[in-house]
Amino acid sequence: MKRTPWMSPLFIATAVAIGCGGGKSPNASATADPDDAAPQGSAQLAQTPTSAPGGAPAAGQRTVDSGSVGGTVRLVGAAPKPEPVQMNADPACQQQHATPALSEEVVVGPGGGLKNVFVYVKEGVAGSFPPPTTPVTLDQSGCWYHPHVFGIQANQPLEIVNSDATLHNINAKPTANPPFNVAQPVKGMKTKKSFAKPEIMVKFKCNVHPWMSAYAGVVAHPFFAVTDEQGAFTIAGLPDGQYVLEAWHEKYGTHTQSITVTQGAAKSVEWTYNAQ
Amino acid sequence: MTPKWYRTWRSVAVALTLSASAARATAAAEPTNAPRAGPSGRPTPELAAGRAAYTQHCARCHGAQGHGDGLDAKRFYPRPRDVTLGVYKFRSTASGTPPTDEDLFRTITDGLPGTNMPDWRHLDDSARWQLVYYLKSLSLVFQQTQPSPVTVAQDPGPHDAATQGKALYEKLGCAACHGTAGRANGPSAAGLVDDWGMPIRPANLTQGWAYRGGHDARSIMLRMLTGIDGAGMPSYAEVVSPQEAWQLAHYVERLQEPAHWNLIIRARPADGALPLVLEDPRWAQADRTDVRLRQAVAATGEWVAPATIKSIAVDALATNDAVAFRFTWDDPSESVKGSPDAFALLLKPAKSAGDVVTLHAWPYVGAPALDLCAWRADTGQATEELATTFHRVFAPSRRQVSLPSTARYADGRWQLILHRALQSDAPGTAVIGAAPLTSVAFAVWDGENAQARAVSPWVDLALRRKEEDAP
Numbered sequence: 001m002k003r004t005p006w007m008s009p010l011f012i013a014t015a016v017a018i019g020c021g022g023g024k025s026p027n028a029s030a031t032a033d034p035d036d037a038a039p040q041g042s043a044q045l046a047q048t049p050t051s052a053p054g055g056a057p058a059a060g061q062r063t064v065d066s067g068s069v070g071g072t073v074r075l076v077g078a079a080p081k082p083e084p085v086q087m088n089a090d091p092a093c094q095q096q097h098a099t100p101a102l103s104e105e106v107v108v109g110p111g112g113g114l115k116n117v118f119v120y121v122k123e124g125v126a127g128s129f130p131p132p133t134t135p136v137t138l139d140q141s142g143c144w145y146h147p148h149v150f151g152i153q154a155n156q157p158l159e160i161v162n163s164d165a166t167l168h169n170i171n172a173k174p175t176a177n178p179p180f181n182v183a184q185p186v187k188g189m190k191t192k193k194s195f196a197k198p199e200i201m202v203k204f205k206c207n208v209h210p211w212m213s214a215y216a217g218v219v220a221h222p223f224f225a226v227t228d229e230q231g232a233f234t235i236a237g238l239p240d241g242q243y244v245l246e247a248w249h250e251k252y253g254t255h256t257q258s259i260t261v262t263q264g265a266a267k268s269v270e271w272t273y274n275a276q
Numbered sequence: 277m278t279p280k281w282y283r284t285w286r287s288v289a290v291a292l293t294l295s296a297s298a299a300r301a302t303a304a305a306e307p308t309n310a311p312r313a314g315p316s317g318r319p320t321p322e323l324a325a326g327r328a329a330y331t332q333h334c335a336r337c338h339g340a341q342g343h344g345d346g347l348d349a350k351r352f353y354p355r356p357r358d359v360t361l362g363v364y365k366f367r368s369t370a371s372g373t374p375p376t377d378e379d380l381f382r383t384i385t386d387g388l389p390g391t392n393m394p395d396w397r398h399l400d401d402s403a404r405w406q407l408v409y410y411l412k413s414l415s416l417v418f419q420q421t422q423p424s425p426v427t428v429a430q431d432p433g434p435h436d437a438a439t440q441g442k443a444l445y446e447k448l449g450c451a452a453c454h455g456t457a458g459r460a461n462g463p464s465a466a467g468l469v470d471d472w473g474m475p476i477r478p479a480n481l482t483q484g485w486a487y488r489g490g491h492d493a494r495s496i497m498l499r500m501l502t503g504i505d506g507a508g509m510p511s512y513a514e515v516v517s518p519q520e521a522w523q524l525a526h527y528v529e530r531l532q533e534p535a536h537w538n539l540i541i542r543a544r545p546a547d548g549a550l551p552l553v554l555e556d557p558r559w560a561q562a563d564r565t566d567v568r569l570r571q572a573v574a575a576t577g578e579w580v581a582p583a584t585i586k587s588i589a590v591d592a593l594a595t596n597d598a599v600a601f602r603f604t605w606d607d608p609s610e611s612v613k614g615s616p617d618a619f620a621l622l623l624k625p626a627k628s629a630g631d632v633v634t635l636h637a638w639p640y641v642g643a644p645a646l647d648l649c650a651w652r653a654d655t656g657q658a659t660e661e662l663a664t665t666f667h668r669v670f671a672p673s674r675r676q677v678s679l680p681s682t683a684r685y686a687d688g689r690w691q692l693i694l695h696r697a698l699q700s701d702a703p704g705t706a707v708i709g710a711a712p713l714t715s716v717a718f719a720v721w722d723g724e725n726a727q728a729r730a731v732s733p734w735v736d737l738a739l740r741r742k743e744e745d746a747p
Contacts (some may be wrong), residue, residue, distance in 0.1 A: 089454070089463045114370025169510035173471065177419055180372040181503050183510040185449040191514060207508030208452050208464045 027098060031194045069259055070234040071269030073119070073227050074112040077276050082107065092166035093143030096167050104148040104209075105251055108274075113231025114273060116149040117249045118201065118217040120224035121235065123171055123254065124243035129221040134194070135159040138204070138214060140168045140184070145204065145214035149250070151224035152216050154198050160184070160191045167208050174202040177218070181207075202249055215250055240264065309459045318377075321401045326410025329403050331394065342414040352392045353571070353579035355474065362417025363506045364469070366489035369721035370424040371503040371511035374417050380408045383489075390486030392584070395585065424499045429518030441527025444520055448512060450528075458531040459688030460584075461608035466724065477582045478508070480606055484532030486586060492673045493533060497525035499733075535566040535587065539735045541716070543592035543599050545742045550593060550600035552682050554691050559602055562591035569605075569720060572636045584608055584722045585730040594739050598697045599708055603718070610685040611723025616654035617685075618669050618721040619692055622646035623706035623714065625662055628650035635717050635731035639665045647705040649696055653680050653723070658694055660702045666719065666729065677702045 034276050041176040078101060084100035087093040107115035124226040139146040151199035152158055162168050162184040170191065171181040176199040184193055195202060197220040217224055225233040235245075240261050247255045331340070337356040339345040339454040342578035344358035347697075357364070358565050366383055367375040375383075384404050387395035396404060412418040435441065445451065453468065454463035458481030471478040489499055500521060503511035516524065542563050567590060571583045584607060603619060611617045620633065625647050633643060643664065650669040651658040658681035661668060680695040698708045708714045713736040720730045 089467055167452045169508065171471075171510065176371040179505070181505065181508075181510040182371060182510045183448070183503075183515055185447060185512075185515060189515065207468055207510070210450070210467045210469060211463075237308070 004012060013087055013267055021130075024108055051096060061109070065083070067238060067261075067264040068234050068236040069238055069245065069261060069266040069269060070232065071119075071271065072191055072250075073114045073117040073139065073231045073233070073255075073271045074116045074274070075106070075231075075252070075275050076112060076276050077166060079130055080106050080107040081217075089213070090143060090209060092164060093101065096142040096164075097197045101144055109229040109231060111230070113227070113229065114225055114249065114252075115229050115231065116147075117227040117231070117233070117244060117247050117271075118149055118151060118215070118224065119227065119233045119235065119247045120151065120200070120217055120219050121221065122244045122246040123263050124241055125221045125223060126241075129153065131156040131194075132222075133157070135235050136216075138216075140170075140206070140212070141207075143168075143209045145212055147214070147226070149201075149226050149228060150217070152195070152218055153222055154218055155194050155196055157194070158193045158216070160193065162189045164186060168206050168212075169208055171205050172197050172202055173205070174218075177202070197232050200246075201250075217248065238266075245269060294671070310421075318405050321409040322406060323410060323413055325403075325405035325598050326408075326413070328452070329399070329407050330410050333399070334407070337392070342411075345664050350667070351579060353616075354391055354470075354476070355579075358472075359411050360414050362415030365504045365506055366499075367423075367502050367505070368425050368428075368498055369480055369502060370426055370513065373421055373424040373503060374415075376423045376425060377408050377412075380411060380422075381405065382408070382439075384408065388488040388658065390483075390488055396574075421700075425708045426498070426513055427518075428497065428552070429522070431493070431522050432519050433522075435523060435526040436672075437523060437527040439531050441523045441530075445514075445527055446522045448516070448524070450524075453508065455581070455608070455688050457687050457689075458482050458528070459608065459655060461606075461688030464607050468508045470508070472723055475581050476507055477584060478634075480586070481528055481531045482532070482533045483537050483586060484608065493522070493525040493529045495740070497521050500524065534591075536564050537568070538565045540713070541565045541590050541735060541737045543594035543737060543739050545740060546593035546595055546600065550595055550598055550604075550695055552600070552680055552693055552695065554682060554684055554693060558593060559591055565590045565592075565735075566733045567718065567735055569718070569732050570636065571728040572731050579715045579728075581725055583726060583728065583730065584725045585720045587719055588720060590718075592737065594726055598695055598700075599737070599739070601692075601694045601696070603692045603694065604678065606689050607685075607720075607722050608688055609722070609724040610653070612653045615723040615726040616652050616721075617723045618650065618652040618689065619690075619694075620651075620666070620669055620719040621649040621696070622717045622719065625651070625704050626710075627704070635719060645704075647700075647702075649679055649694060651679075651683065651692055651694060653683070653685070654689075656683060657681070660696070660700055660705060662702065662704045669719075675702070703727050708737065713738055 042251060082102035086100065087097065109115060131153045136150060136152045138158060138160045140161065141163040160170050165187040166186045167183065169181060169183045173179050174195060174228055176197045179197040180193065184191060198220045199218045201215040201217050204214040223235050223238055225235050227233045238261050240263065242258065243258050245257045245259050255271045257269055257270060257271065291723035296590060335346055337346040337348050337352065338359055339349065342359040344356045344449060344624065351357050353562045362374055364375045369375055381404055383395050384407055389392045389460055412675050425426065451462050452464045453462040455465065459477050460480035462478065465478050468476045468478065499509065501511060501513045503509050524741045544561055544563065546558055566622040567588050568653045569585055569587055571579065585605055587605065589604040601621065607617055625645055628644050638646065645662045648663040649658065649660045652669060658679040659674065661676045661680055677700065682694060683690065706714065715734045716737045717734045718732040
């Protein structure tokens with residue numbers, strides 16, 4: 001599994017979060033006081049490029065990018081050890097992994113950042129947002145879904161690709177939208193689908209390879225993100241106003257948080273889940 | 277606590293239902309997917325009539341509210357459907373869309389072979405249509421989503437199932453679950469779970485009599501195009517051309533092996549010494565008899581895993597001194613270590629005339645001893661003794677005498693030859709041929725599915741003398 005903490009564009013935001021979240025309750029903490037972040041975070045920050053790609057804020061900055069809300073999701077307590085996945089049911093899968101792939105159910109980065117948390121604006125978005133015509137791609141490669149968690153706008157095309165020389169079936173189990181279960185027996189096959197109604201979350205699974213799972217957050221607008229290896233996320237372009245933000249994790253559930261965007265800026269959002 | 281008479285009655289009733297459906301599936305020659313609309317057309321929906329029919333006929337398994345949690349639900353595998361979900365397996369409609377009214381009518385009319393869902397042909401058309409309307413009223417799905425029937429092209433024929441159909445079977449990955457020979461032994465077969473998290477097994481494509489939704493080419497093609505919602509089977513509608521779909525359907529149809537159901541096994545006379553080699557050409561002279569097996573779960577009475585062994589084929593040849601049996605059964609995995617695959621031929625002991633005991637119930641408190649001729653895959657040995665429990669199959673003892681046997685496992689199938697002298701060396705055991713008919717029964721263990729054993733009803737073994745056996 002790739003982990004490149006120092007290269008992540010959002011590392012600094014994460015580092016800030018690491019510094020400020022210790023000892024807080026396992027429930028969603030309110031917006032953190034970034035001034036507390038300096039001591040612990042700065043030691044690492046000194047070694048970090050300050051102009052990280054993607055426009056991450058500089059250390060100590062009170063808010064994230066203009067027009068954006070950002071933050072970090074962390075796991076406190078002992079994180080479960082990632083389970084190695086046995087793929088001996090299908091040699092075409094097994095031979096693609098020199099070492100066993102690790103379950104992506106709980107992926108915790110250095111400092112407790114929780115990856116694969118879907119974050120979206122649950123309430124407060126006004127107006128309508130035409131769905132992008134560019135598809136979101138869900139790739140099946142190495143008998144693994146890439147990405148494991150992703151967001152998609154309602155009615156935005158979803159392109160499901162089989163990059164493996166083996167049979168996959170894509171068994172999608174939405175409840176607000178019609179479910180489907182389609183076969184992709186041949187490498188290179190693509191299937192286009194879309195979900196008309198917002199739904200948190202839509203689960204995808206492959207019956208042939210029962211270890212495979214992916215989750216899509218279907219949202220009516222473009223204001224969503226998925227946390228990276230450091231547990232960091234950014235939602236850009238949010239107009240001034242009051243919103244409710246929700247975080248969803250496949251094992252640990254949801255958190256909600258009210259936020260205010262003023263003059264294109266909002267306080268960083270810090271969430272923690274308890275591993276117990 | 278359920279009374280014993282009731283449990284016995286249920287086993288008998290269920291066994292009867294199953295053998296009746298199996299016989300019907302074998303006999304049915306007409307395509308089973310053609311909807312059978314009543315001659316007078318459909319009645320006007322009357323929910324009260326539908327509810328009354330449901331309560332009388334369906335609720336016992338599917339539950340009073342339709343949640344699949346009726347009185348007998350846990351005794352069945354697969355479990356009765358939760359009809360409030362509106363997810364139906366056997367449809368003519370696109371994956372993820374609800375069935376047509378005709379699909380539901382067909383399932384109620386024909387039942388689902390290989391499951392405990394019987395046919396309801398004895399209800400008149402009107403009652404079955406009212407049941408369709410009532411089932412639809414139990415799920416919002418029918419209001420939210422319209423059925424979207426798949427297009428079934430004309431069969432272009434002629435078919436080259438042997439080469440093109442086989443190539444498609446491989447290309448489309450059917451073997452991942454169904455196995456290269458269709459014996460439900462693909463590498464993914466053992467790990468399948470349905471959408472409700474229950475373990476599920478792919479269809480054994482050689483057992484046409486257990487195809488739930490019909491075993492003719494058109495029904496097979498519908499399963500391929502629509503998928504089986506709720507189970508793992510996906511839709512291939514977007515990845516096969518109509519011609520390919522027909523080729524594959526005819527190939528799968530050809531994988532089916534005819535089952536010769538019978539309650540009498542006839543042992544024909546063998547020339548010379550009894551065969552102990554599987555390929556001995558004299559086996560071709562034997563009359564194959566197929567016997568249905570049922571899972572018996574003694575510990576809990578609940579079915580928690582799908583059956584993996586569903587029938588056994590018996591060939592028998594005899595001399596004046598002994599009988600040679602060749603047993604053939606499909607088992608998706610070869611288990612020789614740990615919990616081994618095993619088999620038992622059971623006979624009624626010499627002094628037990630008239631004892632009534634079903635293998636589903638045996639052993640019970642005070643049950644008579646049975647003559648147990650057992651073979652197990654780990655030792656590869658067969659032995660015989662009088663026993664009062666199946667544990668003796670797996671526990672060697674000094675009382676056991678050895679029986680000649682040969683066994684082989686290949687691609688999802690066991691074959692076992694067992695020789696049994698008409699009069700055995702083990703004390704008190706049955707004498708075959710003492711009466712014109714000798715009662716025999718079978719029990720089979722799949723080591724990978726060790727919680728359950730598959731058992732047969734008692735069937736009769738008849739020895740044919742040479743003079744009776746003139747061609």
